[in-house]
Amino acid sequence: MNPLLQHIRKFIPLDDREAKTVLSYFETESFKKKQIMLEEGHICNKQYFITKGCVRFYINNSKGVEQTLQFGIENWWIADYLSFQEQIPSHFYIQAIEAIEALSIDRKSFEALLLELPKLERYFRLIIQKSFGASQTRIKYLFTMSAEERYHHMNSRFPEFIQRVPQYMLASYLDFSPEFLSKIRAGKV
Amino acid sequence: MNPLLQHIRKFIPLDDREAKTVLSYFETESFKKKQIMLEEGHICNKQYFITKGCVRFYINNSKGVEQTLQFGIENWWIADYLSFQEQIPSHFYIQAIEAIEALSIDRKSFEALLLELPKLERYFRLIIQKSFGASQTRIKYLFTMSAEERYHHMNSRFPEFIQRVPQYMLASYLDFSPEFLSKIRAGKV
DNA sequence: GAAAAAACTTGAAGTACTTCAAGAAAAACA
DNA sequence: TGTTTTTCTTGAAGTACTTCAAGTTTTTTC
Numbered sequence: 001m002n003p004l005l006q007h008i009r010k011f012i013p014l015d016d017r018e019a020k021t022v023l024s025y026f027e028t029e030s031f032k033k034k035q036i037m038l039e040e041g042h043i044c045n046k047q048y049f050i051t052k053g054c055v056r057f058y059i060n061n062s063k064g065v066e067q068t069l070q071f072g073i074e075n076w077w078i079a080d081y082l083s084f085q086e087q088i089p090s091h092f093y094i095q096a097i098e099a100i101e102a103l104s105i106d107r108k109s110f111e112a113l114l115l116e117l118p119k120l121e122r123y124f125r126l127i128i129q130k131s132f133g134a135s136q137t138r139i140k141y142l143f144t145m146s147a148e149e150r151y152h153h154m155n156s157r158f159p160e161f162i163q164r165v166p167q168y169m170l171a172s173y174l175d176f177s178p179e180f181l182s183k184i185r186a187g188k189v
Numbered sequence: 190m191n192p193l194l195q196h197i198r199k200f201i202p203l204d205d206r207e208a209k210t211v212l213s214y215f216e217t218e219s220f221k222k223k224q225i226m227l228e229e230g231h232i233c234n235k236q237y238f239i240t241k242g243c244v245r246f247y248i249n250n251s252k253g254v255e256q257t258l259q260f261g262i263e264n265w266w267i268a269d270y271l272s273f274q275e276q277i278p279s280h281f282y283i284q285a286i287e288a289i290e291a292l293s294i295d296r297k298s299f300e301a302l303l304l305e306l307p308k309l310e311r312y313f314r315l316i317i318q319k320s321f322g323a324s325q326t327r328i329k330y331l332f333t334m335s336a337e338e339r340y341h342h343m344n345s346r347f348p349e350f351i352q353r354v355p356q357y358m359l360a361s362y363l364d365f366s367p368e369f370l371s372k373i374r375a376g377k378v
Numbered sequence: 379g380a381a382a383a384a385a386c387t388t389g390a391a392g393t394a395c396t397t398c399a400a401g402a403a404a405a406a407c408a
Numbered sequence: 409t410g411t412t413t414t415t416c417t418t419g420a421a422g423t424a425c426t427t428c429a430a431g432t433t434t435t436t437t438c
Binding site: 059061062067069070080081082085091092114118119121122124125126128129130131132133135136137138139140142143144175 | 248250251256258259269270271274280281303307308310311313314315317318319320321322324325326327328329331332333364
């Protein structure tokens with residue numbers, strides 16, 4: 001079954017006719033490795049549901065260094081919701097770390113879909129609620145753990161990321177320098 | 190008009206009968222200054238819409254120091270949504286910084302309300318979407334600004350908080366020590 | 379399969395903060 | 409109003425990281 005439908009059905013029931021309706025609003029898109037999916041200063045026109053590959057959500061700091069705020073893999077939604085919702089320029093970049101396949105929906109289609117199938121409001125509420133919870137937990141970890149603790153914690157809770165993502169991106173996600181990560185790994189801290 | 194209804198109507202239309210229905214699900218609660226509204230390890234049973242006063246959402250770190258993750262004032266929702274939704278123990282505290290008046294709704298009533306008035310799913314989706322956006326922006330600032338920059342930024346964007354909140358809570362919200370904030374203010378950095 | 383590009387490692391020097399301790403000021407309380 | 413509690417300030421010493429620069433390894437590309 002389609003992974004998006006599968007995902008939705010974890011949160012709300014959906015009969016076959018509704019399922020068909022849902023899919024009719026989405027398009028399939030591919031992105032090459034390293035391709036930029038959203039650029040700072042642009043409006044986030046689409047929400048993506050990733051069916052294959054790994055992306056990162058990042059910023060370009062004042063020194064021109066890229067810092068990762070979030071990763072996304074299969075069965076995750078990724079978008080700058082604020083920019084998408086309010087149609088205002090985004091502060092963020094989204095980039096394909098691996099070759100990506102995704103289902104995409106633009107603002108107009110999204111509103112039309114919600115109008116036709118209002119029960120999806122609940123699905124999206126629950127999704128975003130989870131993301132918000134994750135974001136708060138992340139801030140908690142940034143506040144309470146040392147750099148080394150954050151690395152080990154990530155390592156034990158999300159080993160799949162450690163494999164899939166370059167170390168320098170991981171370092172920026174954990175909010176320390178790539179050199180320091182290298183030293184942690186070598187046990188030289 | 191009731192501040193909650195006013196708030197909801199910024200996002201979705203609501204006729205008088207619906208408005209009455211909404212209010213019938215809520216209770217009015219008061220909390221004294223310093224009273225704990227949610228304790229770590231407990232399930233967050235209620236969502237609060239604050240009509241008067243100021244609260245903080247915080248954790249107790251491994252050294253027993255309290256670190257503020259969020260503030261809330263009039264017309265803000267406050268809850269550990271994850272704990273509320275999944276009925277799992279919270280990692281967070283919520284405490285009244287000033288005397289609080291709030292509208293509260295428990296899990297059961299919340300689900301019943303959404304069942305009776307499904308259009309509210311949209312309202313809550315939009316609310317949480319905004320909170321999530323704010324949380325991401327917050328992480329961005331933590332990553333890109335120095336301690337001093339974060340203070341000045343907060344000072345210029347949210348001067349009302351600087352007035353209402355003890356400095357040591359502000360310092361922990363900005364992720365540095367109260368002593369350091371004192372030095373920033375004195376220009377001794 | 380060679381060349382180019384990207385990612386990782388290492389050590390030395392520097393710095394933006396933290397921690398501690400003690401006193402002063404402000405706010406709350408009885 | 410005086411007393412207690414809470415909050416804020418100050419300086420000195422310490423530290424968890426960063427930055428830089430150069431070399432090495434791994435991955436990608438044609």
